Amino acid sequence: MSETSDPRQASTFDIDIHTLLPADSPRFALDQEHVRALAESEAEFPPILVHRATLRVVDGMHRVKAAELRNSDTIGARWFEGDEQAAFLLAVEANTRHGLPLSSAERKQAALRILGSHPHWSDRSIAERTGWSATGVGALRRAIADPQARPGVRVGRDGRVRPSTTAQGRRMAAEVIKENPEASLREIARRAGISVGTARDVRNRLAEGRPAVPDGRRPEGPDAVADTAAGPAGAEEDRDGRRGASDLARRITLFDGLRNDPSLRLSESGRLVLQRLHAQLRTTEEWKRLAPTIPLHGRSAVADILSACADDLKGMARELRCIEDSLAG
Numbered sequence: 352m353s354e355t356s357d358p359r360q361a362s363t364f365d366i367d368i369h370t371l372l373p374a375d376s377p378r379f380a381l382d383q384e385h386v387r388a389l390a391e392s393e394a395e396f397p398p399i400l401v402h403r404a405t406l407r408v409v410d411g412m413h414r415v416k417a418a419e420l421r422n423s424d425t426i427g428a429r430w431f432e433g434d435e436q437a438a439f440l441l442a443v444e445a446n447t448r449h450g451l452p453l454s455s456a457e458r459k460q461a462a463l464r465i466l467g468s469h470p471h472w473s474d475r476s477i478a479e480r481t482g483w484s485a486t487g488v489g490a491l492r493r494a495i496a497d498p499q500a501r502p503g504v505r506v507g508r509d510g511r512v513r514p515s516t517t518a519q520g521r522r523m524a525a526e527v528i529k530e531n532p533e534a535s536l537r538e539i540a541r542r543a544g545i546s547v548g549t550a551r552d553v554r555n556r557l558a559e560g561r562p563a564v565p566d567g568r569r570p571e572g573p574d575a576v577a578d579t580a581a582g583p584a585g586a587e588e589d590r591d592g593r594r595g596a597s598d599l600a601r602r603i604t605l606f607d608g609l610r611n612d613p614s615l616r617l618s619e620s621g622r623l624v625l626q627r628l629h630a631q632l633r634t635t636e637e638w639k640r641l642a643p644t645i646p647l648h649g650r651s652a653v654a655d656i657l658s659a660c661a662d663d664l665k666g667m668a669r670e671l672r673c674i675e676d677s678l679a680g
Contacts, residue, residue, distance in 0.1 A: 363398045365425040367610075368415055369629055370603050371401065372582055374408040375435065375541070376480075377443050381412055382451055389417035391405050398427035400445070402438045406603065410445040411440050435541075436468050437673040440480060446499040447482045458483040460542070468546040469524050486640050518564045520545035524553040525563035535639050602632060 352392045389396070396418065399411025407416060410430050418426045433437055441462045446453050453461070465472065474492065478485040524543035527534055534542075540550040562592040606628055615621030638657070645653055 354387050355668040363427050363429055366401060367424060367607075368418055368426050369424070370406060370606070371415060372405060372407045374410075374412045375402075375439055376408075377439075377446055377453055377464075379454075379457055379460075381416060385451055386413050386416045389413060390420035396426065398429050400431050400441070401428050402435070403430040403432055405435070407438070409442050413451070431475060436445050439468075440465065441581050444480050447480065452484060456530050459487070459491070460527065462488050462524050463495070464542040464544075466492055466495065467520060467542070477638060495519050495526075521549065521563045525557060528554055528557060533643055535643050537639060557632070560640075587603050606632060648670065 355452065364463055372442070397410075398413045398489040399414055401407070402409050410427075411426075415426060429669065433441070443465070447458075458481050461481045463476055463482065465477050466488070474485040474488040477483070477488045481488075509570075514518055520543045524539050524545060527539045527542050536547050536550045536554070539545075539554070540547045543550065545553075556563055606625075608655075612621075615625055642650075
């Protein structure tokens with residue numbers, strides 16, 4: 352809350368719930384009974400909070416799911432204008448202040464992530480935001496400390512604070528995987544403040560019964576490349592994330608324009624086109640959540656199928672552009 356203006360002062364508007372992305376939340380899972388109870392109530396929902404840059408829900412996923420059960424297409428919302436770290440901090444604070452209380456494991460995981468992104472914050476400050484005790488935060492800080500690491504932290508070119516070595520991030524990633532084995536690589540990387548490649552290496556090492564942090568000073572696997580050639584850890588990933596958010600915002604803007612086109616909205620075939628496009632917009636996020644659950648022996652086949660489907664979609668896109676060019680000519 353202190354890192355940006357108070358979003359409670361922002362104006363309220365209605366947003367299409369189908370354009371929203373899942374929350375980057377400290378919760379491991381939604382309480383479906385609570386969702387049903389909200390849906391069955393006659394109360395009007397308070398506005399949810401949405402991260403404007405990514406369209407991720409910051410606070411209010413239970414309300415979004417309840418609105419879907421009510422067959423509503425829109426829900427009241429307010430924009431949050433901060434960066435992704437500030438959005439997560441606000442999500443933690445919001446879930447600590449109201450609604451269903453976070454579990455002990457969820458509060459511990461939130462504290463771990465904040466320790467990674469804000470290691471200069473005091474134990475008491477992190478405890479106040481997460482509902483985890485200051486003593487517990489101090490124990491977590493000591494547990495992830497690397498005795499061989501250089502002291503202090505590193506601030507990347509993107510302004511994000513990261514540990515000076517990947518050892519701390521690897522330990523945090525191991526904690527994330529332990530608490531939520533089905534977490535995606537990108538989620539693990541984001542919560543631990545490491546690259547996706549390092550997150551993958553940590554998960555593979557744990558699956559093989561090896562420690563998350565390699566022995567010796569020289570990093571193994573993805574770390575060697577990330578630390579020596581890629582500049583600040585996660586910089587390339589941050590660029591990809593910003594590019595992805597920008598592309599998603601453009602796609603949603605284009606879809607909103609089509610959705611308001613009477614020639615599509617008022618015809619059966621047009622409505623079918625809109626339905627397929629809407630489903631396609633959500634497909635990538637769904638695959639990100641499903642990918643970690645696919646058995647290792649089946650991942651190559653799934654990748655081949657997805658690649659073939661992507662080729663088919665690109666081919667259809669080329670055909671549509673060719674038709675448009677021929678009509679324009």
